[in-house]
Amino acid sequence: MPEGHTIHRLAIRHRELFAGRPVTAASPQGRFAAGAALIDGRVLRDTEACGKHLLHHYEGDLTLHVHLGLYGKFADGELPVPAPVGQLRMVLTGSGHWLELRGPTACEVLDVGATDLLRSRLGADPLRDDADPAAAHARVRASTKPLAALLMDQSIVAGCGLIYANEVLFRAGLAPQTPGTAIDAVRWTAIWDDLRALMKEGVLRGRIDTVHTEHTPEAMRRAPRVDRHGGEVYVYRRPGQPCLVCGTPITRGPMAGRNLYWCPVCQPEPPVRRARRRSA
DNA sequence: CATTTATGAGAAT
DNA sequence: TTCTCCTAAATGG
Numbered sequence: 284m285p286e287g288h289t290i291h292r293l294a295i296r297h298r299e300l301f302a303g304r305p306v307t308a309a310s311p312q313g314r315f316a317a318g319a320a321l322i323d324g325r326v327l328r329d330t331e332a333c334g335k336h337l338l339h340h341y342e343g344d345l346t347l348h349v350h351l352g353l354y355g356k357f358a359d360g361e362l363p364v365p366a367p368v369g370q371l372r373m374v375l376t377g378s379g380h381w382l383e384l385r386g387p388t389a390c391e392v393l394d395v396g397a398t399d400l401l402r403s404r405l406g407a408d409p410l411r412d413d414a415d416p417a418a419a420h421a422r423v424r425a426s427t428k429p430l431a432a433l434l435m436d437q438s439i440v441a442g443c444g445l446i447y448a449n450e451v452l453f454r455a456g457l458a459p460q461t462p463g464t465a466i467d468a469v470r471w472t473a474i475w476d477d478l479r480a481l482m483k484e485g486v487l488r489g490r491i492d493t494v495h496t497e498h499t500p501e502a503m504r505r506a507p508r509v510d511r512h513g514g515e516v517y518v519y520r521r522p523g524q525p526c527l528v529c530g531t532p533i534t535r536g537p538m539a540g541r542n543l544y545w546c547p548v549c550q551p552e553p554p555v556r557r558a559r560r561r562s563a
Numbered sequence: 564c565a566t567t568t569a570t571g572a573g574a575a576t
Numbered sequence: 577t578t579c580t581c582c583t584a585a586a587t588g589g
Contacts, residue, residue, distance in 0.1 A: 353571045386583040444570050
């Protein structure tokens with residue numbers, strides 16, 4: 284479920300519901316039993332999102348680290364805690380609310396050193412004020428890898444996932460295959476600023492919307508997108524459907540086991556540099 | 564009801 | 577590059 288906006292939203296939500304008071308922690312499924320015992324009864328000091336990683340900082344310098352992976356999910360509600368349904372990795376209860384966690388890739392308790400190590404391997408998070416976009420650009424510019432892969436590399440841009448990568452590339456008019464080396468400082472700043480704006484919007488709305496005003500369903504008098512995700516986007520999961528700007532069918536192509544989507548007209552592939560022989 | 568898929572990422576080959 | 581893990585919902589017969 285999660286790109287960075289989801290995790291930042293969860294950090295805010297969990298702070299509102301649980302910070303400043305002790306929580307009880309349990310792992311009905313059992314797989315987080317030892318970690319839950321460490322957290323149980325402690326006061327939640329604060330919460331934080333670093334890219335797609337969610338951190339709960341508890342008294343005693345213990346940090347709960349959760350990464351939702353591809354299909355992890357949180358749910359919360361008012362007490363009392365409902366009867367367990369399905370695989371429940373963790374259940375937290377505070378003074379008025381409960382929190383359920385299912386299917387995370389990571390759910391563990393870290394000490395200060397391990398938490399610092401986690402931070403150190405993450406790149407610039409567009410949703411954080413302490414992000415260093417110039418450092419991200421340095422990595423991008425030095426790589427011939429496709430820009431789509433670089434944007435999704437969490438050690439370069441933390442929190443950007445498949446949807447934001449595909450969409451920001453459409454909005455920039457760049458094919459996903461464009462090599463990082465083609466991105467100068469001006470282009471990078473434009474991409475970064477756009478990505479940050481989109482993701483901030485995502486935190487506020489709780490969904491990913493990337494279409495400009497003139498391409499909304501209302502403006503175009505078209506049916507709104509209906510799928511689980513619900514956001515209005517240009518290319519993500521729209522293979523074969525007409526580009527909202529030029530009408531050309533959207534292309535889908537594989538990359539590192541994931542699907543990329545782009546408009547072959549609005550996002551022309553960079554010229555292939557051909558070995559050149561000859562001359563005058 | 565079985566199979567497939569998913570906004571991810573690390574390890575293995 | 578391919579595999580593997582985690583879980584639930586969508587998809588297909």
